[in-house]
Amino acid sequence: VTAVRSLTLGVAIGASVAGSAAQQTKPVFRTQTDVVSVSVAVYDGRRPVAGLGVPDFALTDNKVTQAIDSVSAQEVPIDVTLLVDVSGSTADHLVQYRSDVAQIAKLLRPDDRLRLLAFGTDVVEVLPLQRQSDALPLHALQMSGKTSLNDALADALVRSVAFDRRHLAVAFTDGYDTMSVTTADRVLEVARQSETVLHLVITDSASIPSSAIPRVWPLSASMNAKGREVLLEAAEVTGGRRGWPGVFSASVLGAFKEIFNDFRASYVLKYRPRGVPQGGWHDIGVTVLKQRGYTIRARRGYGGL
Amino acid sequence: MNCGHAVARVVGIALAGVALSSTESSLIARGPREIAWAMLDAYHAGRHEQVVADLKAVPDLRVMAREFSRFAEAWIERAPVDEREDRFRTSAVAQLEVIRETLDRPPAMYESGRHGIEAYCRKFRERAPSPFEQVWMLASVALLYGAHDERMQLGVGPGGRIFPAESHARHASSRFPSEPRFQLAAVPWYEVSTISRQPDDRALQPAPGPGGTAVKADLATRLAQAATLLEAFPEGSPVHAEAQLRIGIVRYQLQEAAKSLAALEMAARSVDPFVAYLAHLSAGRVHESLDRRGDAIVSYRAAVGIRPGAHSGAVSLASLLFLTGARDEAAAIMDATAGTPAGVDPWRLYGSGDLRFWPSYRARLHGFLGERRSRR
Numbered sequence: 001v002t003a004v005r006s007l008t009l010g011v012a013i014g015a016s017v018a019g020s021a022a023q024q025t026k027p028v029f030r031t032q033t034d035v036v037s038v039s040v041a042v043y044d045g046r047r048p049v050a051g052l053g054v055p056d057f058a059l060t061d062n063k064v065t066q067a068i069d070s071v072s073a074q075e076v077p078i079d080v081t082l083l084v085d086v087s088g089s090t091a092d093h094l095v096q097y098r099s100d101v102a103q104i105a106k107l108l109r110p111d112d113r114l115r116l117l118a119f120g121t122d123v124v125e126v127l128p129l130q131r132q133s134d135a136l137p138l139h140a141l142q143m144s145g146k147t148s149l150n151d152a153l154a155d156a157l158v159r160s161v162a163f164d165r166r167h168l169a170v171a172f173t174d175g176y177d178t179m180s181v182t183t184a185d186r187v188l189e190v191a192r193q194s195e196t197v198l199h200l201v202i203t204d205s206a207s208i209p210s211s212a213i214p215r216v217w218p219l220s221a222s223m224n225a226k227g228r229e230v231l232l233e234a235a236e237v238t239g240g241r242r243g244w245p246g247v248f249s250a251s252v253l254g255a256f257k258e259i260f261n262d263f264r265a266s267y268v269l270k271y272r273p274r275g276v277p278q279g280g281w282h283d284i285g286v287t288v289l290k291q292r293g294y295t296i297r298a299r300r301g302y303g304g305l
Numbered sequence: 306m307n308c309g310h311a312v313a314r315v316v317g318i319a320l321a322g323v324a325l326s327s328t329e330s331s332l333i334a335r336g337p338r339e340i341a342w343a344m345l346d347a348y349h350a351g352r353h354e355q356v357v358a359d360l361k362a363v364p365d366l367r368v369m370a371r372e373f374s375r376f377a378e379a380w381i382e383r384a385p386v387d388e389r390e391d392r393f394r395t396s397a398v399a400q401l402e403v404i405r406e407t408l409d410r411p412p413a414m415y416e417s418g419r420h421g422i423e424a425y426c427r428k429f430r431e432r433a434p435s436p437f438e439q440v441w442m443l444a445s446v447a448l449l450y451g452a453h454d455e456r457m458q459l460g461v462g463p464g465g466r467i468f469p470a471e472s473h474a475r476h477a478s479s480r481f482p483s484e485p486r487f488q489l490a491a492v493p494w495y496e497v498s499t500i501s502r503q504p505d506d507r508a509l510q511p512a513p514g515p516g517g518t519a520v521k522a523d524l525a526t527r528l529a530q531a532a533t534l535l536e537a538f539p540e541g542s543p544v545h546a547e548a549q550l551r552i553g554i555v556r557y558q559l560q561e562a563a564k565s566l567a568a569l570e571m572a573a574r575s576v577d578p579f580v581a582y583l584a585h586l587s588a589g590r591v592h593e594s595l596d597r598r599g600d601a602i603v604s605y606r607a608a609v610g611i612r613p614g615a616h617s618g619a620v621s622l623a624s625l626l627f628l629t630g631a632r633d634e635a636a637a638i639m640d641a642t643a644g645t646p647a648g649v650d651p652w653r654l655y656g657s658g659d660l661r662f663w664p665s666y667r668a669r670l671h672g673f674l675g676e677r678r679s680r681r
Contacts, residue, residue: 121653123616125643148653151620158620158627160636181586181617181652182624190624 035069036061036273039166039197039239040286040298041266048265049294057269060285064275072268077111077165079129080104080260081156081196085173085203086120087147093203093252097172098138100253105136107260115159119152120144121179129159149173150180153187153231157194157238167196168263169240172252175202175228184230191234192281193303197263199240200232201255239299266298278304337368341376348402349395351678353671356399360406370403374424391677397425397441398670404448405663422449426476434480437673442477443659444666446490449473450658470658489544490659492534495527496554497656528555546575550584557591565591573607579651579661582611586618586652593625601625609638614645617652 038059042049052071059066082104084097105114116127118141126140127133153171161167177184191198232242241259269286276282283301288294340363348356363369377396381389400421422445429438449470474490481487532555538548553569556562569591572584589604605622612618619642627635654661 122650123620128643146653148616151616154620154624155616155639158623158632158635158639160633179653179656181590181621186624190627193628 083171146179150182184227200235447659451660615650
């Protein structure tokens with residue numbers, strides 16, 4: 001049993017008032033934070049813990065205890081954005097990626113939705129966000145030279161999340177950007193504010209010395225090992241995980257299954273911040289009461305507007 | 306670029322779906338040559354697109370790219386004497402098609418293609434300069450710049466032989482001194498890569514030190530030298546706006562924001578949307594570095610206005626709007642971009658230099674070939 005971890009978690013939804021049917025389809029983000037939604041995964045060892053409710057959680061916002069309005073779980077539909085690296089450095093994975101994406105699409109429920117972003121030299125939305133489709137445009141996953149990883153991550157992180165849904169983004173990549181206009185630091189900055197939970201699955205665990213990674217374009221500063229570390233931190237700050245297929249599972253498909261099942265089993269806690277200034281960074285702490293052996297994974301906080 | 310570079314030995318090749326080993330040298334010599342001849346016949350007859358389609362079907366182009374000029378020599382020799390110059394021109398353009406195709410392949414294939422340009426560069430120097438050669442040189446410089454990113458992906462590092470494009474542009478400029486595109490291309494693109502360069506950038510080599518040893522210029526010195534060379538392009542030059550764009554980026558890297566913005570402002574007035582887009586996008590980056598987010602947003606909006614489907618401008622604008630609280634607009638911009646035909650995103654092509662001109666150069670070369678063909 002792992003030690004108790006009271007991680008600082010959180011999410012930025014500067015969000016709409018709950019319960020309005022109109023707002024459920026089109027969230028209205030206001031200049032102040034009304035409702036904060038926190039996606040929380042609770043594990044007993046490696047097994048997700050089910051059946052928890054409002055009385056089981058304690059939540060603090062900048063160390064001020066908050067009243068949790070609601071806890072929802074598996075019934076919340078999920079929007080999945082898959083980000084697939086089709087750059088030259090991952091050419092050997094392309095056929096497998098196509099197969100994996102087809103399998104991944106089958107894991108979704110009818111009310112879940114899938115978006116597919118391919119990133120190589122450019123970032124292309126191969127599949128717009130939509131419910132299950134038998135005609136996945138897998139042929140559009142074509143190898144494309146360089147790697148615009150940061151741009152793809154920023155793209156996924158700024159997409160809106162409907163109030164009644166959750167957004168999971170999973171990127172499969174070798175983790176080295178060579179082309180983006182977006183810096184890794186900018187990705188991290190956006191991740192801190194995003195409602196999306198981002199997981200980064202590194203498909204090539206080989207360690208590449210930063211001196212061997214070319215800087216193709218002058219204004220992007222992320223094309224080195226430090227940049228990759230910043231991206232991995234961006235995943236963690238959203239409550240996502242980072243690692244290699246071997247860390248999650250033995251394959252990309254296996255990694256996604258594990259991520260997706262855990263996400264499905266995670267909870268969404270909603271509260272209205274009280275007793276804390278709206279602006280600035282908010283550390284969020286979540287604990288499960290009466291249980292000291294659980295591991296909790298979620299966002300670290302959010303930036304108030 | 307050394308036009309006298311020797312052709313290296315080729316080992317382990319799969320060509321046109323036939324796996325060949327280095328021990329089967331006779332097969333290597335015969336198989337690819339016959340394929341090359343068939344393609345040359347088709348190209349000579351004006352079936353250019355068919356040849357491109359055939360090239361796409363060749364799984365490994367290393368032999369074709371590296372040995373094409375040698376195969377073409379034999380193909381030219383088979384023709385009557387009065388047709389050989391026509392055949393030479395056909396083969397020179399077909400060679401470029403082979404190299405263009407390698408740019409869409411895994412990076413390891415590109416290096417082979419460079420030898421083809423070197424070979425034809427030697428052949429042209431045996432002839433008097435001509436309008437055909439000038440366009441061929443423009444096209445070959447474009448392809449070499451288009452390839453340099455790929456070559457860098459090979460891991461060519463400090464001390465390695467990189468960036469032949471600039472050397473080639475200097476050779477071309479010596480053949481056609483009044484062509485400003487060669488002059489612009491010959492100014493080393495230090496703003497694109499910070500990788501150490503081989504010391505054949507004679508134009509930018511610092512003077513030998515007191516002991517007679519050349520002092521290796523650091524990046525800042527090189528950038529400043531490049532800016533000085535770029536500033537020599539006068540306002541009336543056809544490449545003035547491009548030079549200003551490069552100056553803007555170089556000055557930004559030198560942390561000279563005011564000079565950078567002044568140059569980018571001039572570049573932004575360009576009638577070439579490629580240049581204007583990049584000028585606005587780069588100005589946005591400079592404003593951000595000065596923590597002027599409002600100005601950055603204005604610049605990014607201008608870039609997006611020029612190329613609504615270009616992802617680089619959209620994601621720059623959207624991420625900044627997102628951080629300033631305009632989340633709905635940020636998401637809407639990315640949604641709209643995804644649904645807009647992208648075309649060429651200038652950011653993705655800037656590092657490829659003149660590659661964007663390849664289609665027009667190719668068309669002009671086909672025009673030359675067509676004229677000769679109609680006279681035959």
